[in-house]
Amino acid sequence: MNRLLKQASMVVVSTFMMASMLSHAAALPDFTELVEEASPAVVNISTEQKIVAKAANENQPQLGPNSEELNEFFKHFFGQQPFGQQAPPPQGQRSSLGSGFIVSHDGYVLTNNHVIDGADVIHVRLNDRREYVATLVGTDPRTDLALLKIEATDLPIVKMADSDKLKPGQWVLAIGSPFGFDYTVTAGIVSATGRNLPSDNYVPFIQTDVAINPGNSGGPLFNLDGEVVGINSQIYTRSGGFMGVSFAIPSKVAMSVVEQLKKDGKVSRAWLGVLIQDVNNELAESFGLDRSNGALISRVLPDSPAEKAGLQSGDIILEFNGQSIAHSGELPYVVGQMKAGDKVDATVYREGKEQNISVMLEARPNDSETLAQSQQDQSRFGMVVGDLPAEIAKRFDIESGVIIEQIIGGAAARNGLQQGDVITMLNGKPIDNVTSFNEAAKAVPNGRSVPMRVIRQGYPMFIPFKIVE
Template structure:
């Protein structure tokens, strides 16, 4: 009797497991129809560039997989030299490999700017093996997009979708040419939306766990309706390969860029002229906010729309042109979507109360000196600093200094600096403001430690600050 019961139990358990497996399999999406319909509009892109180079590691420094400066940054992922290996001397044409997709029957093709950057010749190969030499219509490096045109008609096209409707957890699919394997399909889910990366403040990226590798650059990201909702652009990696975190440019951003590239061959953006930082819990408390939100202005650039409108360092922008600003990274995208000359309202929190300030936006300067200097500082020191907000100075009784708005790796990360730290002294010299800091930082010698006085959440300390170059 016991043996019979045992056999019956095993049959019941086996049946339950099989039923669960079948139910689970039935709930997973079948991508075959989507791939059949979409693949003909996905293209392979290769480029040629006449170059004469020495070894890629010309300085003789070995860059291994544990190289902190390289591994902590977001990598564009086509045609990279493997870390730790030197490229041989090369003369003549050089090819890169990426992906793209056709957006119009008469031959407009969208891809990443970094796929075709500095190319002399761009080749576009279709799914049916037809190959064309493409004309470059225009590029937008800030969003890493490029628009190409091939001389052909009646081409298959992708369906463009609405990236604003994407939600974390939804299935997405990528088609591209990783490592040169044409029309490779990978799938995953949306991990997050609206990601702001340190290197790309004009793009609210879609984060996914879709497997993306060298050669996927510029390829489409589809939703389950077969619509393009993103353009695969970047990965986060410590190894140089896919590690489960990839980023795509939203289709809404891409099509806005396409419209301008078609019309003018370039993209024009409005400019506000402020340096901003996030509001953390301590800053929110010091400013009297109920919770952290908004974009804190750490510096107003001279002769900028912000300065002309009366915006001040220490203002917290809570809304801009009706758009709520929860994180500081959202503001550049909102401003960048607007046109020069537009007059908009900025709702700011100042001196414990909200007020509305009218701002007339202007065209972004090509190379404002103050921004150029800021870029030099962050490249060498691995951080972005801003003016010390008055409220923060009052809360922690700080007389002078600059606040670290962002640690982007390299020297600052190695020395243990953090966002929100206040630097009051460097190499024995008192820091009065950003201009002062830039002047002193420029003269710091490499390879030798200098004293830096830092105040962290009200507690002062000295650290040995050393720049390795």
């Protein structure tokens, strides 16, 4: 009897497990129909570029003067960046492979800027093996997007989705040409949305675990309805290959760029003119906020829209143009989606009270003008510093110094500095302001540690600061 009961129990358990497995399998999506419908609008992109002999370091992406430290940081953070970019041969031509997709029946094609950057000839190959030489309509390096045009009609196109509706956990699928293997399909889920990366202030990236490799750049990321929710752009890697973390540009950002590139061949963005930082729990408490929220203004740039509107260092922007600002990284994207001449309201927290301030946005100056205005490009140190806000100086009883407004990487990251740290002494010289910091920084040698006095949340400390040669 016991034997029969045991056998019956085993049958019941086995049946339950099989039913559970079948139910689980039935819940997994079938991508075959999606791939068949979407693939004709996905294209392969290759480029040709005439190369003259150059020093090896000239072939690497440059972030500014004396940017070897920053290049090293991005090499380690993103691996080979952009995807698959290799040091070109000394002379002759080179070809690079990437992906893209058709956004209009008359031949507009969207891809990543880094796929076609510096190309003399751009080839676009369709799913049916037709090949065209494309014209570059325009690029937007800030979002890493480029719009191409091929002379063809009645082309298949992708359907675009509202990426704002995307949620973590949803299934997504990529089609592209990793390592030159055309129309490779990979799938995964959305890991997170609204990711801010060190190199991109204007893109709230979609993070996924979809396998993305060199050659996938510029290719589409689809939802289960066969609509494009993103453009595959970057990976996080320590090996140069896929490690389970990839990033895509949201479709809403991309289509805004496409409209401007079609119309003007370039992208213009509004400019506020502030340097900002996150509000952590300690800062929130010190300012009297009930929770960490908003974008803390660490510096207002001279003659900027922010200065003209009366924004001040120490203000915390809680809302901008009707959109809540939970983290500082959200503000550049919100401002960047607006146009010069737009008048918007900002809700700021100042001296324990919320108040509304109207701001008339202006056209963003080019990078060289912004750099000349702020004099904040501390690329050798891997950080951006600004004059010490009076509010912070008073709160922590600091007489003078400079505040770290942004950690870019390089020496600052390696030496453990943090955004919000106040530097009061460098290499034995007191730091009163940005000017004195710049003077002291020039004398800091490579390859040897020098003392740096830092105040972090009111606690002073010395750290050995070293710039690697």
